[in-house]
Amino acid sequence: MPVIIEIADANAKQADFDKIFSHFEYVDGKFNVFKPSSEISLINGGKIPEREYSSDMRKIFSLAEQTKLETNGYFDIVTPNGSYDPSGIVKGWAIYNASKLLDADGFKDYYVYAGGDIQTSGKNKSGGPWKVGIQNPFDQKQVVKTVLLSGEGIATSGSYVRGNHVYNPKEKNKTIKEIVSLTVIGPNVYEADRFATAAFAMESDGIKFIENLKGFEGYMIDEKGIATLTSGFENYVEQH
Amino acid sequence: MILFTFYALYAHGYALILVQPGKTDNGLIVSPSFPGGDATSLTATPPSTPASTSTPTSDASASVGGQTPTPGSGQYKDGTYKGDSVDAYYGLVQVQAVIQSGQIADVQFLSYPNDRQNSVRISAYATPILTQEAIQAQSANVDIVSGATLTSQAFQQSLASALAQAKN
Numbered sequence: 001m002p003v004i005i006e007i008a009d010a011n012a013k014q015a016d017f018d019k020i021f022s023h024f025e026y027v028d029g030k031f032n033v034f035k036p037s038s039e040i041s042l043i044n045g046g047k048i049p050e051r052e053y054s055s056d057m058r059k060i061f062s063l064a065e066q067t068k069l070e071t072n073g074y075f076d077i078v079t080p081n082g083s084y085d086p087s088g089i090v091k092g093w094a095i096y097n098a099s100k101l102l103d104a105d106g107f108k109d110y111y112v113y114a115g116g117d118i119q120t121s122g123k124n125k126s127g128g129p130w131k132v133g134i135q136n137p138f139d140q141k142q143v144v145k146t147v148l149l150s151g152e153g154i155a156t157s158g159s160y161v162r163g164n165h166v167y168n169p170k171e172k173n174k175t176i177k178e179i180v181s182l183t184v185i186g187p188n189v190y191e192a193d194r195f196a197t198a199a200f201a202m203e204s205d206g207i208k209f210i211e212n213l214k215g216f217e218g219y220m221i222d223e224k225g226i227a228t229l230t231s232g233f234e235n236y237v238e239q240h
Numbered sequence: 241m242i243l244f245t246f247y248a249l250y251a252h253g254y255a256l257i258l259v260q261p262g263k264t265d266n267g268l269i270v271s272p273s274f275p276g277g278d279a280t281s282l283t284a285t286p287p288s289t290p291a292s293t294s295t296p297t298s299d300a301s302a303s304v305g306g307q308t309p310t311p312g313s314g315q316y317k318d319g320t321y322k323g324d325s326v327d328a329y330y331g332l333v334q335v336q337a338v339i340q341s342g343q344i345a346d347v348q349f350l351s352y353p354n355d356r357q358n359s360v361r362i363s364a365y366a367t368p369i370l371t372q373e374a375i376q377a378q379s380a381n382v383d384i385v386s387g388a389t390l391t392s393q394a395f396q397q398s399l400a401s402a403l404a405q406a407k408n
Binding site for chain 2: 004006111113116117118124130131132133134135136137139140142143144145146154155156157158159181183207208211221225226227228229230231234
């Protein structure tokens with residue numbers, strides 16, 4: 001998973017970036033379901049009993065359970081084949097923790113990006129809010145919307161033209177087709193990520209879920225290239 | 241311009257529909273749909289006075305729990321009110337309205353046709369009309385891009401297939 005950090009502070013040193021990259025390496029080593037040696041892979045392989053889960057693993061399971069309740073079950077880390085895949089919550093949690101590390105070191109103007117989700121803080125090097133583009137789900141080289149963020153988190157959940165990696169936990173055999181991406185802006189990237197994941201599983205109803213969620217805005221794109229915006233989304237959009 | 245507002249109680253949903261002459265189909269909104277079951281229109285009850293504002297939530301005049309709100313004011317008494325249990329042909333529908341600060345904060349189903357025994361609470365609260373637009377490529381003069389990254393998924397799929405071959 002690509003990780004990009006930009007600190008708009010001339011005092012930032014290589015060591016400051018390395019600290020954040022190390023954090024992501026730690027998270028990857030523990031939660032990457034594609035790494036056979038990760039704790040989550042060992043758990044899925046039945047090699048670690050629940051009483052021996054690490055404290056960060058317990059934390060993620062607990063946050064996942066809370067999110068499942070808050071989204072009426074639409075967020076669920078249990079996959080159709082019964083194994084655990086917490087990536088829908090780990091990504092936002094990891095980025096959020098990384099941002100806390102930067103805050104603790106006194107940095108005010110930065111963003112932390114990992115796997116398409118971003119935590120922003122303060123201003124970019126031009127002195128304005130961070131300009132975040134929303135990717136065209138049909139052409140990853142294009143941006144279809146630009147939002148201005150300064151402290152908010154943004155997360156995009158999506159499916160792919162060649163195959164789906166997000167499924168609807170309510171109908172485990174059905175793949176998501178009506179919508180191809182759902183971007184959520186929230187008070188921080190952890191919140192944006194978990195609700196983007198759940199809302200995407202609700203298909204076209206997902207944007208209504210975000211609309212009814214206080215403090216969050218969303219931009220949903222359907223398979224025909226039609227976007228639906230929550231009523232406050234325009235407040236974030238760069239005006240020309 | 242005259243705004244017509246009417247309420248229809250569906251077999252599994254409560255929908256607030258705001259229709260403006262000349263507005264396209266995108267101007268119609270319906271409540272989130274349930275898994276299973278189609279909407280069956282039961283009754284369409286026009287209000288006694290036409291809406292005078294364009295905000296869908298400000299003139300909800302469905303009477304719930306015997307409490308009749310002040311007509312036209314959009315104000316309600318705070319509290320939770322159970323509606324009548326209504327025969328929707330396919331089963332019974334009963335809703336409960338939650339009023340906070342004088343406004344409808346939530347509408348919940350207490351029962352709906354074919355309801356399965358589960359603790360999932362599905363909100364029947366109709367949302368305001370959401371704007372839609374065709375997506376358009378814009379100048380990519382941005383600091384960073386948010387998206388469901390295709391590259392990392394392709395990487396993961398490729399790695400998974402390699403590892404599958406590597407298994408003993």
